[in-house]
Amino acid sequence: MTVHPPKREVFDVPAMTNTDNKGFVRPVEEYRETPYGLYMSRSADHPRFHHLESWLLPSLGLRANIFHFTDGYRSDQRLYLDVGRFHGPDSRGRWHAVDWYLDLVDVPGSDLALIDVDEVFAAHAAGLLTTAEATEATEVAVTALTGAAAAGDIQTWLDAQVGGRLDWRSGP
Template structure:
């Protein structure tokens, strides 16, 4: 790896304030939050050149954040879900949810199999003391569980996520 490892990325999902604070401290307005027994849904616009909207499901029991980036033309054609692996929890006493990204990501581009990336980043961060061995093990377990779950559902990660939630996860294009 050529770059020094970076610390884990932290985000805050402030449901009462209807904001999302990213790892760089940028606070963005949220259009919709929906809390369920299995997680938190967020929908917000994005001020990014590559995508105009972001939807996310924080799924604490799975150690996953499932995202749909609504890309502008020419960027990541065919990508359906982008899953961050980490620790997701909430709400706290103030009604906020918190996310810690543990580097590993899973990319869903149907009809291809789910792809795991950034394993090197996790191991470099662990070696540098930026994540504990226990957190690194939890990240590998969560990613492995998702890969196996998708495989058991015909390589359709959305079907596995729906089964884990006990109902279909609602997205803007799939209410």
């Protein structure tokens, strides 16, 4: 398995841009800052999806995403959650994300799925993720999995954790 460093992104609210881990800067249609996180909505130049919505939720260690897929790609997926460290705004009004490899996939009618566990172990073995970070990533994922199971679904659990409703452009 080829292991890559943790993916890092910058969400530049004043500039209305999102810089991905490869350095590509994309315009953002909407940013919304709340006491519990940052919402972003932007178009995407990806062959599988044309629009991306994300909520950075620092206190939960999660980034919740809705990918608006093109026809024929994962039409059953509702939410995709990245586990990592999310924080902001910094002194320049920017938010930052570090993806710790683990992901949760929400498909209606199925249990919330945890994926990329092998990547966490490979990154830790390669020295790209500390033991503390790998442990925290695991704890975040387990908390979300058990919370979603107890609440009935991940969206209900997320809403309860932030004390409100995570609003999406088209609903989760």
